[in-house]
Amino acid sequence: MKLSLLFLFLGFSLVNARHRVRINLGVSSSGSTFSVLDYGARADGLHDDSQAFMKAWNAACSSSGAVKLLVPPQRTYLLGPVKFKGPCKNVQSITVHMQGYLRATTDLGTYVNGDDWVEFGWVDHLTLTGGGTFDGQGSVSWPYNKCPQNKICKVLPTSIKFVETTNTAVKSIKSLNSKFFHIALLGCKNFWGNDIRIQAPSNSPNTDGIHIERCSGVNIYSSVIGTGDDCISIGQGNEQLVISGINCGPGHGISIGSLGRYQNEGDVRGLVIKDCTLSGTANGIRIKTWENSPGSSYATNMTFTNIIMKSVANPIIIDQEYCPYISCASKVPSRVRISDIFFRDIRGTSTTPVAVTLKCSRGVPCQNVNLHNVNLRYAGGAPAKATCFNIKASYSGTQIPEPCQ
Numbered sequence: 001m002k003l004s005l006l007f008l009f010l011g012f013s014l015v016n017a018r019h020r021v022r023i024n025l026g027v028s029s030s031g032s033t034f035s036v037l038d039y040g041a042r043a044d045g046l047h048d049d050s051q052a053f054m055k056a057w058n059a060a061c062s063s064s065g066a067v068k069l070l071v072p073p074q075r076t077y078l079l080g081p082v083k084f085k086g087p088c089k090n091v092q093s094i095t096v097h098m099q100g101y102l103r104a105t106t107d108l109g110t111y112v113n114g115d116d117w118v119e120f121g122w123v124d125h126l127t128l129t130g131g132g133t134f135d136g137q138g139s140v141s142w143p144y145n146k147c148p149q150n151k152i153c154k155v156l157p158t159s160i161k162f163v164e165t166t167n168t169a170v171k172s173i174k175s176l177n178s179k180f181f182h183i184a185l186l187g188c189k190n191f192w193g194n195d196i197r198i199q200a201p202s203n204s205p206n207t208d209g210i211h212i213e214r215c216s217g218v219n220i221y222s223s224v225i226g227t228g229d230d231c232i233s234i235g236q237g238n239e240q241l242v243i244s245g246i247n248c249g250p251g252h253g254i255s256i257g258s259l260g261r262y263q264n265e266g267d268v269r270g271l272v273i274k275d276c277t278l279s280g281t282a283n284g285i286r287i288k289t290w291e292n293s294p295g296s297s298y299a300t301n302m303t304f305t306n307i308i309m310k311s312v313a314n315p316i317i318i319d320q321e322y323c324p325y326i327s328c329a330s331k332v333p334s335r336v337r338i339s340d341i342f343f344r345d346i347r348g349t350s351t352t353p354v355a356v357t358l359k360c361s362r363g364v365p366c367q368n369v370n371l372h373n374v375n376l377r378y379a380g381g382a383p384a385k386a387t388c389f390n391i392k393a394s395y396s397g398t399q400i401p402e403p404c405q
């Protein structure tokens, strides 16, 4: 394999001097490093480099030991949908050293069968790092996203997706203007994310920063997220998640949910969100569950602590009457059971008079919700208020607004 590659480069080198430089690069980076430039990436931002990336990944993945997939800096790579799949049988660890600037193809026709953009699947001990940028070029496709208006809609590609990976670290990367979600974790076990920078305009549809579903052992920390939707959204079937040191805004805040939309959803349990600042967001900490939920599930054991709200419209909100489309006339109450929820040391300003909303399900009222040291002031001057439905919360320490019962 290695040998035939070398011949390939020698072949090139006879033709043009620029490739001779690449031979040297190729040889010096041989062994456990696989550079996309050695696999034919043009890196000019114009020609599609997807095939080169896939070839480099496949070579790295079928190699052995600790391997590295290198995407060299100061170059732009145009990419359509790419899938980096494992298992990589003899590989101990695989590091994707992403130093370049990746630009997503804007032609939606290249994303067939619900393709996402860059997908990692079934890989163990993957590290994605290097300071590079994933530019989803979403502004071209946002007008085609009808999901905010219609329940049945075509979902656009997520920029970076992790499917059933184990022991994954994502560190020092940037994601810009995704077409749909920026980053999605599905069925991952043990995931560490830090120094992730995510940026999209406040009016971009469904550009959630990090969406997590059916995962366990996820730690996301020290990251800056500004989008048009949730900075972090925690879907169904998650357990043992710690989210800390997130700077969120603009966007819809940090959301648990929406839960209860589909049948057979998993429970969400064991969640800690701490040391976060939300600035100018629509919500601060939100738990939202659908009305008319077809199945029942639990959302339990969640602690939200040391959260600063700077001009947030709904700083604390439990909403079990989530119904973004108008067809909710039947009003069957949500069947997601919310319990053991702790809000501690939550302070700052609300841009609406109702700073705390606890709107629980008529069918399954919230159980054991505790607020300790809450200090949220309405920026408009009048005292902030709280509203509650179907809940008897407990309170300790400072309470501004005054508890509602």
Ligand SMILES: *[C@@H]1O[C@H](CO)[C@@H](O)[C@H](O)[C@H]1NC(C)=O
Binding pocket: 240, 241, 269, 270, 271, 272, 301
């Ligand atoms: C609640 O969640 C935390 C954090 O994941 C965990 O350490 C703790 O054991 C959980 N408590 C219960 C009673 O399950």
